[in-house]
Amino acid sequence: MTIGTSVKRIEDPRLITGKGQYVGDIKLHDQCEAVIVRSPHAHANILRIDTEKAKQLPEVLMVMTGWDLPKDLSPIPMRLAPNEALTKALQFPLAKDKVRYVGEPVVLIVATSRYTAEDAADLIDVTYESLAPITDVHTAIQSDTSVLHPEIGSNDLFLIHSKKGSVNEELKKCPYVIEEDLYVQRHSGIPLETRGLLAVVQEDKRLTVYGPTKVVHFNHQILARLLKIDSQNIRFIETDVGGGFGPRGEFYPEDYLIPYAALRLGRPVKWVEDRLEHMVATNHSREQKHHVVVGFDESGRIHALRDEIFVDTGAYIRTHGITVPVLTQGMFPGPYDFHALEFITHVVATNKTPTGTYRGPGRFEGTFVRERIIDIIAKKLNLDPTVVRERNLIKPEQMPYTNGISALGQVVEYDSGDYPQILDIARNAMEWNQFAERKALAAAEGKIIGLGFAMFVEKSGLGPWEFCEVEILEKGDLTCKTGLADVGQGVKTALAQICSDQLGIPYSKVTVIHGDTDVVEKGNGSFATRGTVVGGSAAWYASEALKKKLLLVAAELLHLPAEELDIKNQLIIHITNQQCLCQLEDIITECRKRGIELREKYTFSIDHMSYPYGIHAAEVAIDSETGKIKIEKYYIAYDIGKAINPLLVHGQLVGGMAQGLGGALFEELRYDDNGQLITGSFMDYLIPSSMEMPEVEIEILENSPSPLNPLGVKGAGEGGTVAVAPAIANAIINALDKYPIEITSLPIRPEVIRDAIKKGPVTNEEE
Amino acid sequence: MTQSNLKNIALTVNGKEYTASVEPRMLLSDVLRDELGLTGTHVGCEHGICGACTVIMDGRPVRSCLVYGVQADQAKVQTVEGLADPDGGLHPLQEAFWEKHGLQCGFCTPGMLMSACHFLEQNPNPNREEIREGISGNLCRCTGYQNIVDAVELAAELLSKNKKCDDESSDLQVVQTGRKVNV
Structure with a gap:
């Protein structure tokens, strides 16, 4: 039996000896290289593009603007969750009259080498007339704000409204109703290898493209459609890939431009994105504002929840369509049995890089909001937050359980699971029952520690x-x-x-x-x-x-x-x-x-997805001088039905946690008021290093195999990521329960913690 | 670029001597990858943060995206391609990365291996905290580092048991003596 055993990977021997072949490693005879000139403005009219000097530079083979592309070229279509109403906000490979985000492709240059192509890029002179940038969802939807896609008529591009039961009726019956605003910041997958492509026309006139990944066959069809050639005459070859995480492998402007240039030139054309380019060109993700109204009783039982969500989708609709907003709704309820739910999601256009999925799309955001709300309720009622969770969990006998909300064309129906059991496992593993005592002892030594939990349901398959x-x-x-x-x-x-x-x-x-x-x-x-x-x-x-x-x-x-x-x-x-x-x-x-x-x-x-589930727990120590958070212990229990290779599952969970940690504490694609990305390099977009990552304890459970497939598997790719932010936030709030602080926004900055500690403990009178 | 702007350089990579004519502005990472065909060294950020392009130059780990090719004239460089024995036997670090699942996509791995290799020479018997510090200049987006720390720990153990690496990795020993000056 090899299923269920932690065998070593067959991928590794090549990769550890430097014999991997990533797209940038391929070199073909007569190959030339492309560079893309991108908009430095968030919002501007293009008045004139002067390419003459660049064209005259020796060894420059091609300089192409949007006006040089075929007149009947279609924009890049939606792959997932397509929606007719949004086709007017799709992106063309090169901008013509107007640019709508910093990083939008304007000119394509091909030269014999990358160095020469970059020299030529410096000689391109574009005259822009800058327009007022829109950098915030609330400004975007005001009536006096200019509309980015006039054919849609509003920057509030699309509304998604889902309901289960009557929230208004239930709220009337609730003894407690609270409202909270929560924010998840813009960040993304940022794989260590940037994107790249190499396109070549073979002797038989067929086009070969190296470098596509993730959805190779789908993109193959898209390229054929955009180029208007038979897909039989195109071959896609996936190379080694330096990390996916959602953004990589979607169809981007370059996925059209590079093959098109190769066809026009009759020479192999390579393009490898540089890192600074990646930060503005490749999909961003996650940015959402939530306004939650929640009603509950004195036991902590939640009866009704309404969430109005504003998704900052960026300047265009890309291949994911409304995948992330839809998943945010469908997966928001998590492991809990809510009587009444209502979600109103606005998909809003702004002058920022367009967005797509990133590991745990919609779940990272929704789990943060929901699991924080649970702890806020517990605090309000002075109850143990794990008890509030327990009282709201779906019971095993309710499985399969339909949460009443749809996602990706199907009603969310959890296939199997024992949620109370996994909560108990985590409480025991973290010694939650003894924690108050430990915390008091630590306090006596002048140490501030806290323990927080966050539960989640994932989707797969x-x-x-x-x-x-x-x-x-x-x-x-x-x-x-x-x-x-x-x-x-x-x-x-x-x-x-x-x-x-x-x-x-x-x-x-x-x-x-x-x-x-x-x-x-x-x-x-x-x-x-x-x-x-x-x-x-x-x-x-x-x-x-x-x-x-x-x-x-x-x-x-x-x-x-x-x-x-x-x-x-x-x-x-x-x-x-x-x-x-x-x-x-x-x-x-x-x-x-x-x-x-x-x-x-x-x-x-398969018609229905599977739903693995789990829990994250974090124990943190807080430096009262600096507000720095040290993770003393981190624990994930995840029931994935069946692990084909526990070692790989473990790797997925720890690696996923690192990305969740980045989203919780460090990573932010932050824009200034002019629509300039101010965290556009690894100097200021902070990916966790080995110093920030704690040791993570992983418990892989196989208690609830999926009945929907012969292996019983539920997949393990995203559960390491989605609950990190609320677990850490809840731990911080637990640690600082005597201080004036509430965490409703990511990333969690040490200065916020430090400020709260400096203000000193809140006395009961003040509360 | 006209021929007159090209500079001739000679360097030893993994014990083998190479010459190349390069523009003065050409990065060592590009020289290795494009001129010498040694594509095991990867470029992840081109601004010296991610560490994917780390190679050992004259006994010290350097970011090859922050070194010009002309600066490596007469230097001894070691890249991931030089870690294993010529007959294919893996270096203990490579063995350990494989054994401990210390890589996923493998893109950061060559730089990580070179940093770890130098680190273990400096500190053959490290604890986990020291290993974390030792590899902190190399970003990995897949693994969360835990298995990399496990792998370096295991490699240290393998290396201490088995003197083979010290005996045979003459490259690493030689480059320790410093850079030759071209008179």
């Missing part, structure tokens, strides 16, 4: 289907072609383990092939924690079909019923007595002799 094709080669090696993409998550190892388990061969004999549209016939890609759930299930069934084929031949040779046979350790065995009957290799040879093709394809379809 988005359909509609995934594809797998397996084939046994000579010597019993297996190739597994998958429609998934490899963004570093270990998908090759996980699929190899799944195939190996079915076919009784070592996982190291499996070669996983992905991301080549000439080789893998179809696929939906890797996003939304769908890889192992949907792609893994396809691999499971494809391998099962292959196994059946092998066992039928074995049965005939051995004169035994096929159902009494199995394959283990490359041997055909008798199930009842586990006796070895013959070598697997003999059966493979026999199949070849008989002309039996040892190849199977399987498309696994």
Whole structure:
């Protein structure tokens, strides 16, 4: 059995020896390089673009503005959650008359080298007439603010309204009603490798593009549509990828421009985004303002909750359409059983970089808001916040449970789970019952410590289907072609383990092939924690079909019923007595002799998502002089149904936590009033280093396997990220329960904590 | 760029001698990657923060995106490609990164390995806190560092048990003696 074991990754030998091949590592004969000139203005009319000097520079091969692109070019369409009303806010690959964010592509330059292309970029002279920038959602929707997309008529681009029960009626009955404003800041995935592409027209006139990832087959079709050429004449090849996390692999302006330039020039064109460019060009995420009204009783039971949400979607609608706002609503209820819910979400355009998903989209935001509200209620009622959670949790006997809200075209229905149990596990692990005592002892020594919890429900396994094709080669090696993409998550190892388990061969004999549209016939890609759930299930069934084929031949040779046979350790065995009957290799040879093709394809379809769930807990110590937060202990318990490889799951959770920590304390894509990004480098956009990251204790649970797929898996990609901010915030508030502070905004700054401590403890009279 | 602006440089990378004609403004990271074809060294930020491009130059870890190629003239450089034995045997650090799942996407890994390699030479017997400090100049966006710390801890153990690395990694030993001056 390899499923469930922590085997080493098959991806690693190349990557640890410098033999990985990321897109920037590929060098083709006669290759040239592209650079993109971007808008330095947040909002401006383009009056004139002077490209003459740049064109005259030796070794400059092409200078292209929006006016040089085909007249009938379509904008980049929505991939997920498309909506007709929003098509008027889509982005074209190059701006023509107007720019709407700092970083918007204006001119494409191609030269023999990157150095020369950058020299040419310096010679481009664009005359802009600057316009008033819109940098805040509330300003954006005022009637006297200019409208960024006149065909839509308002910067309040789209409204999403969902309801369950009557919030107004329930609120009337509640003895307590509170209102809170909460804010989640703009930040994003920021993979360590920036984006890049290499496009080349082959001798047979076909276009090959290296560098697409995440949704390779989908983007392949989009490019064919935009270029108006048959997709048969385009080949996409996925290279190694330096991290995905949501932003990477979507279809961006450059995904059109670079192939287009290669077609026009007839030479290979490479483009590798630089880091400063990445910060303004690649999708941002997360920025939301929430206004919550919540009604509850003296026991802490919540009866009604209304949340009006303003999503700062940036200057254009990109490929994710309204995915993030929709998921924010659908996943907001988390593990709790609310009687009445209402969500009103405004998708608002501003003069900032457009947005998309980032690991745990909508859940990072919603979980922060919800889990803070729970602790605010507990504080108001002077109750234990874990008890307030307990009183509101969905009970195991309520499963499957529909929370009444829709997301991504389906009503959210939790497939399985025991939420009270996981809360208990975490309370015990953190010794919550003894914590008050420990806190008092620490206080006696002048130390301020606090402990906070945050629960969450994740979603995974988005359909509609995934594809797998397996084939046994000579010597019993297996190739597994998958429609998934490899963004570093270990998908090759996980699929190899799944195939190996079915076919009784070592996982190291499996070669996983992905991301080549000439080789893998179809696929939906890797996003939304769908890889192992949907792609893994396809691999499971494809391998099962292959196994059946092998066992039928074995049965005939051995004169035994096929159902009494199995394959283990490359041997055909008798199930009842586990006796070895013959070598697997003999059966493979026999199949070849008989002309039996040892190849199977399987498309696994699924209508509903799976819902893993968990809890984060943080114990923090606070430096009363500086307000610095030290995480003394961090704990995550996550029930993912089944772990194919616990080591990889552990890696996903700790790595995910690091990104959540960045979002909780450090990372912010902050704009000034002129619409300039002021945290546009790694000097001021602070990714956690090894010094900020605590040791994280992980508990992987398999108590609630998903009934929706043969492996019982629920996926593990995003649960490490989504509950970090509220767990830490709740711990800080617990630590500072005597001080005048409430945390309703991210990132949590030490100066806010320091100021509260300086003001001194609040006496009861003041409260 | 006209030929007259090109400078000839000679450098030793992973024990092998190379020459190249480069513009004075060309970064060492670009020389390694584009001129010498050693693409194991990655470029993550080009402003000296992320550490992905870390190589050992004359015994010290440097960010190759902050060094010009011409500054590496006559230098001895070690990159990730030089860590394993020529016959393919992995360096204990590489073994440990594999064993402990110290990488996911692998993009930061070459720089991380080079920093860790130098760190373990300076401190062959570190505790976890020291390892964290030792790799703090290298950003990793995937792992959350915990498994990297585990891996460096394991590598230290492997290296102390097995003197093979010290004996055979003559490159690392030689570069410790400092940069040769070209007279």
